[in-house]
Amino acid sequence: MMSVIILGTGNVAQNLFEALLLNPEINMLKVVGRTHDSLSYFMERTKVSTDYNDLPKADIYILAVKDDAIKEVSDKINVSGLVVHTSGSVPIDALQKHERRGVFYPLQTFTAGKTIDFEYIPLCLEAKEDKDLQLLKSLGNKISSNVQEIDSEKRKILHVAAVFVNNFTNYMYTIGEAICEENQLDFSILQPLITETALKIEHLSPLEAQTGPAKRNDLETLHAHLQLLKNEKQRAIYKLLSNAIKAENEI
């Protein structure tokens, strides 16, 4: 039996809580948050507290808080167990107050009100001591089938790649939606295309999967599209990305 305390109450904390609570080999001891309101999600199913100074003894303390709060919360708590954070971009040494420190980074995007099955979430783990890495792996393997050891340097790189495939991709959707709305078209008509674009690269490298006017150097369509786009920001993005795709052809 492994005992865990979660510090934090946001989307990552909530999703992690669901995965840990369901597991019979994990003793979900407590969730600690800044306000009583923020703890309402958890309070009927586990102990909750706003007191960071009075933490029970646990095997692992998971700081599922915002990046810029990690150091602050870490410095505030006095514990002897393993302390980990869940961030993609913060180095392990933000937890330097604790000799036993690590990272438990679920490489996924979490949304309020939507619980995601941890089974398929890659968990990127790191720990200062090898025995703590083993402990983290043991925890990870109980809730996910995709557990990987990734150091702070590689995690930072993964996080940049994640910005492209997640944040920037979502922004492409935002532009698609804006174009539809400006022209009284229902954005939902693009959903099957969006889903298939994401799924097709399960079996095909994105480089091979590339299609479209820029890929086939169809200057007539590229020109016609720029005629249609009136928004300067959209035009700039259309030009830069089309030129980048065209340049890939020449490599």
Next chain:
Amino acid sequence: MMSVIILGTGNVAQNLFEALLLNPEINMLKVVGRTHDSLSYFMERTKVSTDYNDLPKADIYILAVKDDAIKEVSDKINVSGLVVHTSGSVPIDALQKHERRGVFYPLQTFTAGKTIDFEYIPLCLEAKEDKDLQLLKSLGNKISSNVQEIDSEKRKILHVAAVFVNNFTNYMYTIGEAICEENQLDFSILQPLITETALKIEHLSPLEAQTGPAKRNDLETLHAHLQLLKNEKQRAIYKLLSNAIKAENEI
């Protein structure tokens, strides 16, 4: 019973063929292509031909050929049925030789070797004559549950939006893959994130779904990412898209 002839042999032709062939209310008469080789996919299951001058009588002739070949193939054939193309960006009048003309545009990305269920593909239909629009709708409804009437002007706009959510999104995946490969990281670790990013906007507007350092104006992470990115093209894209996302916050 509705009789159909497909002209063209590529991914759209193949996917359309699968959907039409299976349907008991459709008489899939023939597939016509430029070469015998290109017809091998079809020849065991329907009649095939390389002769554009000897087409049997059919209710609908579907030109599933490349954009820049539509006019050429249209001008070559002499038929009295309804002639349609399947392109997102070509106007209906590329088929002007035919009094009875229309468009049957499946808004989806098709990949060689992967058959997609037409049931969920939005079919954007247009026809010059109302009775032909009804005929196209009748055909569309037999294979898809999402049939919409979209004129050439709106279809052109949809096609631009599709370039953003499909071609440009796929390019974001390409950059993510390149960053992983340069750093000996396995790109497949990003697949669950990519899938969830696409699925989450089924229930959330992409504008609301936006996350990441640019969205939260986290200048420290933005700066750290630019330090990591050495490729000038990737840096230019990172900057332009981050600035665009930051600007959305200010609206």
